[in-house]
Amino acid sequence: MATASADAARKFDPGRAAEYETQSRIALAGYDACHELSACMLAAALGQGAPAHILVVGAGGGGQEIVTTGALEPAWRFTALDPSEPMLDLAVAKLRQHGLLDRTEIHLGYIDDLPVEARFDAATLIGVLHHIPGDQPKRELLRALAARLKPGAPLVLAGNRYAYASRPLLLAAWAERWRMHGAGVDEVQAKLGKILQGADPPHSEAAVATLLKEAGFEPPTWFFASLFWGACIARRLSSKS
Template sequence: MTSLSHAKFDPDRAREYGKQARIALAGYDACHELCACILSAALAGHKERCVLVVGAGGTAGEIITTARLEPDWRFVAVDPSEPMLALAQSQVDAAGIGERVTFVREEVSALPLEPQYDAALMIGVLHHIPEGRDKARLLADIACRLVPGGSLVLAGNCRSYDSEPLLQAAWANRWRLHGASEEDVEVKLARIKAGAVPPESEDAVAALLAEAGFSIPKRFFASLFWAAWHTRREM
């Protein structure tokens, strides 16, 4: 995540992140669970592994769930937002797995190239990066820190919001179901649309991954504008 994109995650937004994320993404917890299940399956037979978690700030759902499934894995959690990383660390500590997670308040590009990671998780990050070249650079930064053949589980919004008015209307209904007023719904939608720039399509995601040195991604989860994929660093 770039310095400009992470600046919006101030302490107030960090505090409300978990609740709002679960409304905005129908199936939030299911997605995190499936990401853990896919990664565990992809690395089957490898007991002790180290996983890079990119944009790890927030609920730490991907770390906690994966750690529960794989008790011998360790994690390096990277996020440039101090409030969001602090929130994640509090969740990890509450789950009793703090000794298995190293938190780094930095960009991926600041990490050393060695030692390399066996896999990476990046959930809900790519659409917060406005420029296509910065999206591509982040994916390349991840790729060069993975072992050849290492897995990446990637999830996020993957199509232009205005390209799908039906999905956008259904999205608004999610907040209505959770008690938001019409004014609140308009504010929330405007905030999302102003603060995030998803790739134009799943094909665009695949193209970004290919440019960074990853294989053709396999989608395993979808919810309105959101999707999740597994891919590998090419040998």
């Protein structure tokens, strides 16, 4: 898993980090709504106002998971984890701007770098899994995450969940999304080419459910969709040690 995750992290260099927030909102129609609903799902699962420690895997960029959830639940603390230093630097700046840095532990690295005895009340994995090539590394990442959650703890998992070539109409609509925001024909094709070469999403919602089951999670509940993107919540099995 470390090699696959390291390969994924290298894509998020300073150039990509600098444009991340703007480009993410174009690539994902409903970017803010997805994060808002993720926060609402976690609050519903954990209970309003209850103290909690949330693991945010792939927190780099705008740190939007923490910004949104931290505003909803002032008693929650966070551990922000990301292997890309440029992306993590952006998140730190955003958390400082929103007054959330004192509620957040910052870790540059991978899930395996966290102590196994760490037990979080919940976790998020948003925009990460489709950057991990191959099913086995995806399983290993989810298992490592499950091992650091309390039994019954919820995980919000969001990302692309279809093989791109399997949904040509969605792919064409994605191209139109870029055109809608001013990209020319050549730029649209370049963006699609980068996406197709740089990610390996699970091939269906059923495939996501299987990966979660194999890692020790209950069946997921899906709550958001936008073209290839989907978001779900699943609890770590209570019986898993």
